[in-house]
Amino acid sequence: MNNTVQLKKLQTLLNKFSAEADAIRIEISEKQKAYNQKVKEVNILKDQINKYKHSGEPIVSEHALLRYMERVLGIDLDEYRKKILSDNVLKQVNTLGGNGTFANDGFQVVMKDNVVVTIK
Numbered sequence: 499m500n501n502t503v504q505l506k507k508l509q510t511l512l513n514k515f516s517a518e519a520d521a522i523r524i525e526i527s528e529k530q531k532a533y534n535q536k537v538k539e540v541n542i543l544k545d546q547i548n549k550y551k552h553s554g555e556p557i558v559s560e561h562a563l564l565r566y567m568e569r570v571l572g573i574d575l576d577e578y579r580k581k582i583l584s585d586n587v588l589k590q591v592n593t594l595g596g597n598g599t600f601a602n603d604g605f606q607v608v609m610k611d612n613v614v615v616t617i618k
């Protein structure tokens with residue numbers, strides 16, 4: 499009788515583990531499909547970027563544009579940083595954390611991991 503009970507427990511475990519393995523296999527298959535789709539999308543974007551880079555037409559980077567504004571036009575970028583991270587925004591960030599959209603004076607500051615990523 500003892501062997502029968504033990505065999506039944508082992509068969510139950512086998513069925514459970516087999517079902518879990520099947521579920522994982524299906525999940526892996528779905529993730530592989532999603533991964534393959536993302537790789538295709540990345541490659542399409544890389545191709546589009548390369549077309550712009552190799553179009554023969556000069557472009558101005560955002561970094562160069564900022565340096566021009568700062569050095570040639572004499573715009574004080576720190577002044578604008580302070581306006582973006584106003585006392586009001588800093589209070590909101592201290593209260594709510596560094597992720598989210600925070601109201602400012604006529605615009606919104608969008609932050610992720612304590613970094614301003616855009617302005618709305």
